[in-house]
Amino acid sequence: MTKLTPEQQIALKEFGTCFLELPIVIEIFEDFDDLRFNRGYQSDPQCMILTGEAGSGKSFLIQEYRRRVNFSSSSRRSEVPVLITKVSSNKGLDNTLVQILSDLDTFGCHQIKGRIKVDLTKKVVQELVKSKVELLIINEFHDLVKFKNYQERQVIMSALKFISEEANIPIVLVGMPWMEYIINDSEWDSRLRRKKHLSYFSYKAKKDRDHFRELLVGFSKRMSFDSRQILHSKELTRALFAVCRGELRQLKSFLYEAYKMALQNHESTLNKKALAKTFDKLGCKHLERNPFEIEFDEIPIPVFLFPSKYNPDALEEKDEIVPVKFEYIL
Incomplete structure (x- = not known):
């Protein structure tokens, strides 16, 4: 392979990391800004759901927003205005809460895995407030709620409600389009008033x-x-x-x-x-x-x-998600 000159390497990296502000992107960024602004004037933070098929640009979009806000922030290094945490596949609520603490660089977060859920949830609230987080974005949220029964999903949504209210932080749930239909939580219906979808x-x-x-x-x-x-x-x-x-x-x-x-x-x-x-x-x-x-x-x-679909009756991991379907015309 022919080596690239230093100038070519810079040009290639600039292209690889370039971000195009499409109209839908501008709308979503404005929603994020509103959520952060409104928390200073409301006792019950608004939340949001952002969906899109795999490859539609969800992760790149939220990473770019975090980069812009956190980079331009004049706050101290210990403060994190926008926090993104990613749900690990097939992991539960506790793992997600520990991941939030890890993303906040909270030392000793591995030592609290054995505590009961209410203590772990309160610890997350404390650290979010301490780090002055203004917006919590949970990526791949579908991996947290899929293959959970109604009671398990209620526990997850109640914990997130507690965190949002106690820390006064809006939460953005990011994931596949079908996750909206399995959340099915009446307490969150009024919270998730802002909904955006990234289409192909x-x-x-x-x-x-x-x-x-x-x-x-x-x-x-x-x-x-x-x-x-x-x-x-x-x-x-x-x-x-x-x-x-x-x-x-x-x-x-x-x-x-x-x-x-x-x-x-x-x-x-x-x-x-x-x-x-x-x-x-x-x-x-x-x-x-x-x-x-x-x-x-x-x-x-x-x-x-047809969009992708969630199959709750799948017996094997490869059958969990029915992929999107295309037809080809000339």
Whole structure:
């Protein structure tokens, strides 16, 4: 593999970490800002639910918000305005509470695993208040509530309610779309008034294609080539959509590899040939042919049919989630 120059390494890293402020992103950031602001004027903090299929950009979005707020904050290092904690798969409430303490860099958090739940919950409240947390974001929340019976879910939701009220902190629950239907808690219905969903991009209608092209234009502008990019041309737009099926993470991952290959080969732009080589390198299990090497009308268009579903009766882990379903049209 050809080594990259220091300048090329910087350019590649800037692209790999770039963040595009799409309209839905701006709306969600405004919601987060409102939640933090309102806590100073309400006795019962508002909360929020943010859903999206795998790869829709949920994790990258919340990490970017945390980075902006915590980086710009003039507070001391011990203060954490925005805290993100991630639920480990198949772990329970106690593990999640311990993870919150760990994310707060609370020393000795491993020593409190054996305590009863009410003590652990109170400890979380104390540390959140101490660290001046203004917004608690729980990522992959679906992993905390799936395969739990009604009573177990009630315990989880009651604990989070206690933490939110006692620490006066709004909580954002982030996860798969189906998690909303298994929370089923009347006490949280009034709290989760703010709901946002990150959808996959679409190609079927003209406005959807235009929206996807705008995304490609945004990525093009973040590549340091001398020549103007043509990623949003009619042909490449269709081919790139066929590769990613409207999934933001897949698209960015593919473009990153293509960009890296172009830099290594000292290309002046990211052209169709480079994209075709990237496809040959990475492959794509839902496409039989390289979409950058066939005629425009032969490139299959993925159409989103059904969202992912939760299967509470699954006997094996691989059957827990019924994946999203697409059909392919020409």
